[in-house]
């Protein structure tokens with residue numbers, strides 16, 4: 001290949017990566033690695049580097065990446081090199097960039113460690129782009145779970161971590177983890193509690209607030225952000241219900257009320273109450289505890305049990321072709337039936353059609369189709385590639401190497417000890433010098449032994465956090481232990497039309 005290429009090297013490090021203090025993924029390391037590669041390929045000419053330091057691979061909203069796209073547009077570069085595919089990104093758009101965008105712009109893409117080179121058909125990594133993408137997304141999920149757990153620690157300390165404070169409060173400008181009362185909204189909260197304990201129904205309270213032209217919380221929030229609005233919105237009984245039950249108003253920090261139904265799906269669902277993180281007395285209350293308790297006791301009398309709606313594997317993935325709203329699942333006598341949510345809500349307006357279908361039927365069809373899709377993968381090849389890219393394995397290998405060195409050194413200390421002892425006997429060295437040397441050797445030996453033990457402990461720790469790639473691949477290949485998480489790696493969405501044709505959109509191409 002004699003064609004000369006103008007190379008842009010793309011370097012990315014996210015905060016999450018940094019948390020792991022992975023030396024091998026530092027920016028300097030990535031740069032050296034790629035520059036070294038350029039040295040060995042004299043048709044690759046360095047033109048510019050693009051560094052996104054502190055940006056997650058979860059999206060492409062990164063300044064240096066955007067600058068690179070502009071340089072591609074202006075033909076300043078016609079070759080993009082990264083250390084491995086995950087540096088480019090960890091989301092579903094990665095295959096799009098590699099397979100469509102770059103080729104369209106006649107840009108060569110090389111991910112050295114992933115064995116990808118779009119101008120070299122022999123690279124086995126080229127076939128794995130889609131699968132890498134799934135795995136990298138999976139890794140992103142893995143990390144996001146780890147980040148979540150540190151966030152949870154902060155939540156358990158009663159620190160407020162939400163983007164915005166709940167209605168009635170605002171963030172303390174002097175302490176981003178603290179809430180202070182927003183007097184204007186707090187007045188409305190007090191009014192709602194008062195109206196309720198005075199016998200008003202949720203509906204009556206809502207109409208009352210509408211009459212007073214009090215902006216609903218979401219509009220109020222935007223007004224506070226400086227957005228102009230002439231609307232007040234209509235108060236919903238659900239909003240009032242949420243306010244009346246919210247322990248935040250008696251000074252307790254409640255977090256973790258909602259969670260994502262699956263990774264990469266922005267839709268939030270409620271977390272069961274026993275999963276909430278509640279810390280008492282973290283901020284000034286708006287409502288007296290007596291009044292709050294009274295409201296709760298009124299509630300407990302007419303509470304209705306909400307059913308567990310999470311038992312359907314595909315819930316949230318199904319959409320209506322005609323109106324593009326979600327298709328919901330109704331449970332009738334323990335059996336699930338699909339129905340277009342838009343139709344259900346506005347059937348009187350003849351909006352959309354039922355799209356009615358047995359849920360079980362859909363699930364069996366979808367699972368079968370996925371099976372057919374991934375049947376053609378080679379399991380061993382996948383495991384091999386995953387393992388080769390497994391940073392933990394590499395780290396363990398590194399430590400084992402270091403341990404071997406340490407063990408040799410420790411043996412050497414024993415030999416040295418004997419030597420100086422003989423030297424002392426033969427009066428080659430004085431007793432004083434002997435003791436000094438012995439002390440020094442012993443000190444070094446103890447340090448080495450300490451390091452050795454630490455290393456062994458580290459290996460143990462690393463092995464427990466090790467990802468079971470065989471199992472992940474196995475789960476993919478045979479759809480074992482299939483759960484919503486696995487589904488979310490595989491499927492983007494399922495679209496059903498009014499003739500009940502099923503169309504599955506995958507997150508991968510094989």
Ligand SMILES: [Zn+2]
Pocket residue numbers: 320321322323324325340341342343352353355
């Ligand atoms: Zn519909």
